[in-house]
Amino acid sequence: MKRVLSGNEAIARGAWEAGAHVAAAYPGTPSTEILEELSRFPHIYCEWSTNEKVALDVAVGAAYAGRRALAAMKHVGVNVAADSLFYASFTGAEAGLVIVSADDPAMHSSQNEQDNRRFAQFARVPCLDPADSQECKDFAIAAFDLSELFDTPVLLRTTTRTNHSSTIVELGERTERAPRREKFPRDPAKYVMIPANARKRHPLVEQRVRDIAAWAEKSPLNRMEWRDRKVGVITAGIAYQYAREVLPGASVLKLGLVHPLPQQLIRDFAAGVERLVVLEELDPVLEEAVRLLGIACEGKSIFPLCGELDPTVVRRAAAGAGLPVDRPPLTVEQLALPELPARPPVLCAGCPHRGVFQLLSKKKVPVTGDIGCYTLGLLPPLSALHTCGCMGAGIGVAHGAAKAGIRERMVAVIGDSTFYHGGLPALANVAYNRSNVLTIILDNRTTAMTGHQANPGTGITLQKQPAEVIEIEPLVRALGIHHVVTIDAYDIDALEKAYKELMSHEEPAVLVARRECALLPEIRKRWVPLEVVEEKCTGCGICFRIGCPAILKSEELDPKSHKPLALIDPDQCTGCEVCSQLCPHDAIPTRDQMRLAEEHQPGSCPTPVSGGS
Amino acid sequence: MTANKAWNFVLVGVGGQGTLLASNILAEVGLAAGFDVKKSEVHGMAQRGGSVASHVRWHPEKVHSPLVGTGEADILLSFEKLEALRFAEVLRRGGTAVVNDMAVVPVTVSSGTAVYPGDEHLVRIFASLDAELVMVPGERLAQEAGNVKAANVVLLGAVSRLLPLPEETWWECLAQRVPKKFLELNHVAFASGRAAVTTAGVRA
Numbered sequence: 001m002k003r004v005l006s007g008n009e010a011i012a013r014g015a016w017e018a019g020a021h022v023a024a025a026y027p028g029t030p031s032t033e034i035l036e037e038l039s040r041f042p043h044i045y046c047e048w049s050t051n052e053k054v055a056l057d058v059a060v061g062a063a064y065a066g067r068r069a070l071a072a073m074k075h076v077g078v079n080v081a082a083d084s085l086f087y088a089s090f091t092g093a094e095a096g097l098v099i100v101s102a103d104d105p106a107m108h109s110s111q112n113e114q115d116n117r118r119f120a121q122f123a124r125v126p127c128l129d130p131a132d133s134q135e136c137k138d139f140a141i142a143a144f145d146l147s148e149l150f151d152t153p154v155l156l157r158t159t160t161r162t163n164h165s166s167t168i169v170e171l172g173e174r175t176e177r178a179p180r181r182e183k184f185p186r187d188p189a190k191y192v193m194i195p196a197n198a199r200k201r202h203p204l205v206e207q208r209v210r211d212i213a214a215w216a217e218k219s220p221l222n223r224m225e226w227r228d229r230k231v232g233v234i235t236a237g238i239a240y241q242y243a244r245e246v247l248p249g250a251s252v253l254k255l256g257l258v259h260p261l262p263q264q265l266i267r268d269f270a271a272g273v274e275r276l277v278v279l280e281e282l283d284p285v286l287e288e289a290v291r292l293l294g295i296a297c298e299g300k301s302i303f304p305l306c307g308e309l310d311p312t313v314v315r316r317a318a319a320g321a322g323l324p325v326d327r328p329p330l331t332v333e334q335l336a337l338p339e340l341p342a343r344p345p346v347l348c349a350g351c352p353h354r355g356v357f358q359l360l361s362k363k364k365v366p367v368t369g370d371i372g373c374y375t376l377g378l379l380p381p382l383s384a385l386h387t388c389g390c391m392g393a394g395i396g397v398a399h400g401a402a403k404a405g406i407r408e409r410m411v412a413v414i415g416d417s418t419f420y421h422g423g424l425p426a427l428a429n430v431a432y433n434r435s436n437v438l439t440i441i442l443d444n445r446t447t448a449m450t451g452h453q454a455n456p457g458t459g460i461t462l463q464k465q466p467a468e469v470i471e472i473e474p475l476v477r478a479l480g481i482h483h484v485v486t487i488d489a490y491d492i493d494a495l496e497k498a499y500k501e502l503m504s505h506e507e508p509a510v511l512v513a514r515r516e517c518a519l520l521p522e523i524r525k526r527w528v529p530l531e532v533v534e535e536k537c538t539g540c541g542i543c544f545r546i547g548c549p550a551i552l553k554s555e556e557l558d559p560k561s562h563k564p565l566a567l568i569d570p571d572q573c574t575g576c577e578v579c580s581q582l583c584p585h586d587a588i589p590t591r592d593q594m595r596l597a598e599e600h601q602p603g604s605c606p607t608p609v610s611g612g613s
Numbered sequence: 614m615t616a617n618k619a620w621n622f623v624l625v626g627v628g629g630q631g632t633l634l635a636s637n638i639l640a641e642v643g644l645a646a647g648f649d650v651k652k653s654e655v656h657g658m659a660q661r662g663g664s665v666a667s668h669v670r671w672h673p674e675k676v677h678s679p680l681v682g683t684g685e686a687d688i689l690l691s692f693e694k695l696e697a698l699r700f701a702e703v704l705r706r707g708g709t710a711v712v713n714d715m716a717v718v719p720v721t722v723s724s725g726t727a728v729y730p731g732d733e734h735l736v737r738i739f740a741s742l743d744a745e746l747v748m749v750p751g752e753r754l755a756q757e758a759g760n761v762k763a764a765n766v767v768l769l770g771a772v773s774r775l776l777p778l779p780e781e782t783w784w785e786c787l788a789q790r791v792p793k794k795f796l797e798l799n800h801v802a803f804a805s806g807r808a809a810v811t812t813a814g815v816r817a
Contacts, residue, residue, distance in 0.1 A: 004640050004650060108655055132651070132679075165653040165679035166640055238679075245677040311682035330684040335741065338734050340699050341727035343627065343719040345663035381724050544724050549662055552723050571761070 005169040007162040010133040011100060012037035013169070014140025015070045018096070019177035020044055022062035024055035026421060027450035028074030029109035030163040031102035035072055036453075039462045043174070048453055048462045051391070051421040052077035056084040056099060060153075063093035064191065066181030068144050072100040075116050076390060080422070082119070085153065089123045090201045091191050092151035095180045096144030100156045102163050105281050106308035109160075111371070111390060113306070115283035120155045120259040124205050126212050127155040127259040128221065129237035133167040139256060142221060150212055157258070159281060161238045161308065213260035221256030224269055231323055232273025234266065234286055234297070239279045242314040248326050250277075261289050270295045277302065277323065281309045347376050349550035350518030350527070350574025352489035353442050356413070358546050358582070359495055360384040365411050366401070368394040370423070372415035373449045373517075374442050381545045385413070392422020395430060395439055402435040409503060413440045417447035417455040419472065430508045431479040438502055438509045441472055442489070444517040452520060472512055481508045489515035492581040518574045528591050529573035530580060532566045536587035539563030543579040543588070551579060620648075620776070621681040622669040625700045626692030627717045628662050631765035634790065635690070636667035638769060641786040643671035646778050653679040662720075664696055687815055690772055692751070692765065693717045698730060701738050707816045708744050710735075711771050713751040713764065747771065747810055754805040760795075763802035770806025775815050780807075 005013065011034050015023060023046045025035040039046035049055035052073040062069035073081060078101045088097065101119065104110040120127030126146055128139040136158065143154040189197050216222060228249045235243045236255040243252055253269040255261070270276050270290070278287040278299035287299035302321040304313065316329040347354050357377035360367050361384040369375055369388040378385035387397055398410035414423045419441050430437050447453040454460045456470040476484050483505050485498040495513065502509040516523050532554075539558035543551050543566050550572035553564040566579075566587070580588040589597065622639060626632045636652055643650035648671035655665055670676045683702055689710045691697035697712045704710055712735060721727040739746040749771045751764035758767070766787070773783050783803065791799045 002644075004637075004644055004652070161653060161679060164655065165651055166637075167651045167676075167679070168644065168649065241677045241679065310680045311678045311685075315682065330682075335701055335738055337698055337701070337738060338730045339727070340695065341719050341721045341729060343662070343664045343695070343699075343721070345628065346720050348662060380726075381720075541725075547720050547724065549720055549723075552718055553725070 001171045002168050003171060004166045005133045005137070006033065006164060006166045007130070007133050007136040007158055008033035008164070009037045009166075010136035010169050011072075011140045011156065011158070012041070013171065014137035015098070015144075016041045016044060017137070017172045017174050018141040018144040019068055019175045020070050020096070020144065021067035021179075022059060022069040023047075023072065024049045024058040024069075025072040026050070026052045026055055026077060027447050027453040028052075028077050028102070029450055030104060030158075030160040031072050031074045031077070031100060032450045032453070033163075034100060034102075035462065038070075043176075046462050048447075048455065050456060052081040053084050056081040056088070059097060059099070060084060060088050060093065063095050063097035065184055066094040066179045068096040068177060070098045070100065073102070074110065075101055075103040075114055076110060076112065077101075078116055078119055079114075080391065082123075085119065085123050085125070087193050088153045089125050090193055090198055090205055093147070093153070094185055096147040097153045098140065098143040098147060098156055099153055100158065103157060103159045103282070105159050105161075111388070113282060115285060116155070116157050117258050117285045118283065120157070121285075124209050125153050125155050125259075126150070126257060127157050128256055129157050129258045130162055130256070131237055131240040131254070132162065133165070133169045135256065136162060137169055139221070146212075150208055150215075152208055152212070157237075159238055159308075209260050213262065216257050216260060216262040217264050219257060219262070222262055222265060223254050223256075224265070225252040225254060226272070227251045228324070229273050231275050231277060232269055233277050233279050234269065234290065235279040236286060237281065239281050239309055242309050242311055243279050245311050246315045246318055246325055247323060249324055255286065258286065261286070263293055266290060266293060267295065270297070279303060279314070344379055345376060346379065346547060346549050347373065347382075348519060349548055349569075349572040350576040352444050352513070352515035352517065352576070353377060354382075354546055354548065354576075355489055355492050355495055355578050356440060356442060356513050357382040357384040358578070359492075359499060360411060360413075363499070366406075366408050368398040368401070368410065368412045370394040370412075370414040370418045371449075372418050372442075373444075374413055374415055377413070379547065381547045391418055392426055395423055395426035395437065398437040398439075399426070399430050399433070399435045402437050403433070409436060409438065411438045411440060413442055415448070416441060416443040416445065416457045416472070417453075420456045420470070424475075427476065427481070427510070428479050431481050435508060436506045438499075438511065440511045440513055443472060443512055443514040444489075445514070446517050446520060448517045448519070452517065476510045481510055483507060483509035484512070485510075486512040486514055489513040490576050490578060492578060518576065527573070528575035529570035530568055530575050530577065530588050530591070530594070531570075532568055533587050533589065534565055536585050537565040538585055538587075539565050540584065542582055542584060546579060546582065548579060550574075617673050619673065620671040620688070621686045622688050622690060622772075623681050623686040623700060623703045624667045624669065624690045624692070625696040626665055626713075627696065628665050630665075630692045630717070631762070632665055632667050632692055635765045635769050636669050638786050638790055639669045639772070641789070642778065642782055643669070645782050645786055646671075648672060649674060649676045651676040651679040664699060666700060688772060688775060690768055692768065694732065694735060695719070695729060698734060698738060701742065704739070704742055704744050706743050708742070709747060709775055709812070709815045710739050710744055711747045711749060711768060711775070711810075713768055714748045715752055715764070745812055745816070747812060749806060749809050751806070754809065755802050758802035758805055759798040763795075763799055766791075766799045766802040767806035767809075770803035770808075771810045773803070774807045774810035775812070
């Protein structure tokens with residue numbers, strides 16, 4: 001049976017068909033849908049772990065216990081999980097262990113575009129790089145087999161374009177696998193990595209790399225496609241598709257296993273073509289390996305190192321290097337476009353983070369940020385975020401600046417899911433080493449940015465089982481932080497009052513700004529759009545400066561100031577009332593005020609009645 | 614179906630407008646009509662009210678790149694007028710731009726730092742590409758069909774008029790994607806979008 005599946009859906013399908021029993025992940029674009037999809041299949045336990053390192057340890061534990069296991073994460077998640085990746089490489093496991101690393105060339109939704117094929121080289125584990133959804137499924141299955149064949153974790157490395165492209169996939173059935181062990185292994189020489197044991201493992205690991213390289217010579221994961229021999233292209237992953245599109249006549253060595261590489265196969269291919277080109281996205285990983293074999297080739301001298309490839313980029317670069325392209329690159333039409341307004345992503349209408357950033361913007365304090373929707377607090381008009389590096393970094397950075405003796409009070413902002421992920425150890429550090437950092441936990445009761453995944457604060461698991469809610473306030477107090485205040489993130493007065501109170505202490509302090517994400521399905525049902533009372537609005541513009549996409553400029557001008565009045569888009573407004581509270585002219589009534597006004601309006605009726613006959 | 618021509622589509626709009634559902638249906642229609650299909654889209658941060666684009670390609674034999682190159686789209690389907698201008702360069706000369714008659718004002722405009730371009734630019738830019746411009750009142754037709762949210766289905770109906778596929782193929786794929794209780798509404802929305810296009814087909 002054939003279906004159109006995204007790369008992520010296909011990886012999930014492959015893991016299921018391969019008989020995996022356990023899968024763990026932390027959400028992160030472009031990897032999130034792998035576990036969302038896999039969790040819907042029967043006979044497999046799936047979880048959102050608190051972070052990627054924990055997810056990998058969970059998968060390792062399951063694989064030690066003799067069950068096939070998968071951990072999935074975005075590329076930077078592998079940084080978090082790197083410690084575990086390296087020990088798991090030394091220990092191997094009892095059953096297949098696969099780590100999906102979803103890289104993000106072009107940084108569609110990431111802070112860097114690191115090439116995680118480097119991690120495979122670094123950690124001495126094999127790496128598969130699929131080129132479409134069919135390969136995502138096939139390689140997921142092959143990864144489990146390879147893992148068991150050579151007693152090694154396997155990195156299944158994808159890129160955004162393979163994760164989020166959908167192509168036709170032939171579905172298969174699940175192969176049920178009996179656990180490879182009844183009891184947990186007691187094999188300290190293999191699984192207890194004290195130096196004496198690890199020293200014995202290292203040569204085995206290096207031998208394993210050589211063994212896999214020898215196996216790779218005959219593996220169907222790698223293949224030569226002979227066409228015209230004037231130009232030969234060595235390529236892998238999504239770049240293979242661009243090679244076929246743009247250089248349809250060229251011979252291709254398509255590598256599915258990108259580490260370790262089949263040396264003889266590469267030599268044979270190179271010997272068979274007149275001009276050897278390596279086409280790969282991001283780092284010159286394959287190019288360097290080919291050069292190390294003493295084979296001359298071209299690669300990054302033609303194709304860009306930074307950013308994502310696409311047919312336009314590849315065609316222009318290839319044509320410039322005199323390669324036989326399918327057709328000349330189009331001269332980009334000078335379209336004589338007017339200046340187009342940018343449309344950056346924004347905090348949504350009704351976003352509970354807006355009030356906090358409005359306050360921080362007004363207070364002009366230095367704010368260290370973190371990864372999540374609230375990173376968008378950096379954008380104008382709020383412009384209230386001054387650093388953002390990686391998950392959990394903000395609190396530690398604020399602490400460091402405070403300890404360095406900076407003469408400003410540092411504020412760190414972090415979301416609920418990010419707090420559980422990487423914020424907790426950093427906050428424990430603030431509590432232990434005592435700095436006066438104010439940490440604001442923006443608790444919107446979900447992992448919002450990646451599409452509303454459950455987390456330890458939501459009371460539900462990935463597979464919809466009820467869970468303990470890990471309460472933030474008692475947790476923070478238990479760290480020894482005495483100044484902890486929780487407010488409703490929509491309550492502007494309470495927010496400002498709590499902020500002032502907490503800033504009056506020269507001690508660690510935590511403000512929990514709590515309110516559910518307005519886009520959660522059950523919250524959407526409660527949206528009530530507000531309206532601007534034109535007679536009261538003066539066009540002062542204060543509401544325009546909170547960056548709410550539901551607040552528009554009316555074509556009506558204030559008769560005195562000749563400035564445009566505010567207008568609320570009823571399709572976008574959720575009725576959060578942040579603008580109502582900030583309006584100095586009471587021109588945006590709250591829901592309560594609207595209801596009262598309606599009740600007092602003569603002739604009005606709370607429920608509609610049919611017209612009289 | 615005469616599946617002998619390749620088709621490149623680029624669907625653009627603003628995060629949250631329903632471009633993903635439309636591109637899913639478009640990919641499935643291609644599969645049902647016997648094409649090899651690929652579809653590519655953007656998730657994550659870009660979706661928070663930012664510009665979004667999905668690419669869909671149909672080929673009688675084999676689609677390689679999931680992305681449509683600059684100047685290679687046969688049809689640009691824009692859910693929003695400003696985004697039609699922003700992505701105009703993907704359209705090939707002589708292609709067709711189906712544009713929803715809808716402005717979603719970006720914060721850069723509402724906060725007063727930029728100006729939303731007038732409709733005259735749409736006419737001028739697509740004329741300069743020798744392209745056909747089809748404006749569709751998606752929200753109005755969806756509202757008339759019973760729900761403003763069906764605007765994406767109205768727009769698909771408009772696109773369907775430009776392609777040489779039997780109407781039933783579209784109905785079948787739509788029925789698989791849409792909850793049963795909204796099927797009738799979506800049929801009306803689709804038909805009204807289809808009727809809103811007077812041009813028949815896309816020029817070679």
